[in-house]
Amino acid sequence: MNLIPSPPIARFFTAALCAGSAILLSSGTSFAAGSSTSLSSDPFVGVAMTHDSTLNDIVREIPIISWRHKDAIAGLSAIQEQMLLHExxxxxxxxxxxxxxxFSQNYSTIVTAIVDDRITMCYGRELLDVHRQLLAKAYDWQRRPNPAQEYGDVIILALExxxxxxxxxxxxxxxxxxxxxxxxxxxxxxxxEEMLQFGSHCRSLSRGELGALxxxxxxxxxxESYYKRDGHLTRIExxxxxxxxxxxNQELIEALKL
Structure with missing residues (x-):
């Protein structure tokens, strides 16, 4: 059962776990995601295509090379579950x-535009902030004993x-x-950013740890911005x-004590 509602969002959640897991695997070790893609010591070969499976499906395919590694994968899976609830x-x-x-369409559209470089990260943050404000107003409106339909229509108009x-x-x-x-x-x-901002990391982080991350x-x-300033990104960059x-990812895993 695929718990992630949309492939564009799933794509980078999957990539995030794969990147974190790559650090935990010994050099040259590879694993299968579903049945189509593998990750090796070559940076991120084909990882973007692993979105056919959910992260919690993928972690079951990663070979267990030590008990510590097993604990780390369990921790990453727990983080993913928190992030799914957040999403x-x-x-x-x-x-x-x-x-x-x-709201679902708006969230998907903003995130996909950020991931595909169709808008800047800074502008994307602004749009997501407005999205969150409207979402908070919508939940507050719904909790009222007799929610006014007119107010609900205003939220719809703002989203559009x-x-x-x-x-x-x-x-x-x-x-x-x-x-x-x-x-x-x-x-x-x-x-x-989403994980740190909304505490989906299953562990209380100090201000110093949050600041470092x-x-x-x-x-x-x-x-990234510096490398792209000339409209071209070389293989080395x-x-x-x-x-x-x-x-x-290494800093993140160490901070979360996985």
Whole structure:
């Protein structure tokens, strides 16, 4: 049973676990995701295509090389479960169907635009912040003894305006050069931000730990922006980004004591 509602969102959640798990595997070890893709010591070969399976399906395919590794995989699986619950809330779970469908569509559209480099990460954060504010208002409206339909309609209108704004300010995928797209990096950045911001990490982190992780994520974003400034991303630059992504994963795993 696939618990992740949409392949575009599942793609970077899956990639995030694969990146974290790669650190825990000995050099050169590979594993199968479903039956189609493997991850080896070569950075992120084909990992973006593993979205046919949920993360909790994938972890069962990873070879257990030690009890410590087994505990780490269990911890990553627990984090994924928390993130699935977070995503369901971001998609308006429990709201009236009309509102739920629009929130789900809006969330998917924003995240996909970020991951596909059709909008900047900064602008994407702004849109997600507005999405969260509207979501909070929607849940508050639903909890009222006699929710006014007019207020619900205002929320619908605001969501439609937000989608229209995104459509006006985002590039089409065909306009984004393939050589500058980094869905793995963008998706993982967003995954880490959402996890840290909403406490989906199953462990209380100190301010110092949170600060260090956010600093590493911000450094990765700066390097990405620097490499893409000329509208082209070389193979070496892309590999450097992947190495920094692995470094961020290592820090994340160590901070979470997996």
């Amino acid at each position: 369901r809330k971001m998609r308006g779970e429990g709201l009236p169907e009309r509102h739920r469908a629009l 305006e937000l989608q229209a704004e995104l459509g006006e300010n985002s590039q089409s995928l065909a306009m984004v050069p393939e050589c500058v797209r980094t869905p793995m990096v963008k998706g993982h950045q967003l995954w880490v 956010r600093l590493s994520a911000a450094r990765l974003e700066r390097f 892309r590999q450097n980004l992947h190495e920094r992504l692995l470094d961020l």
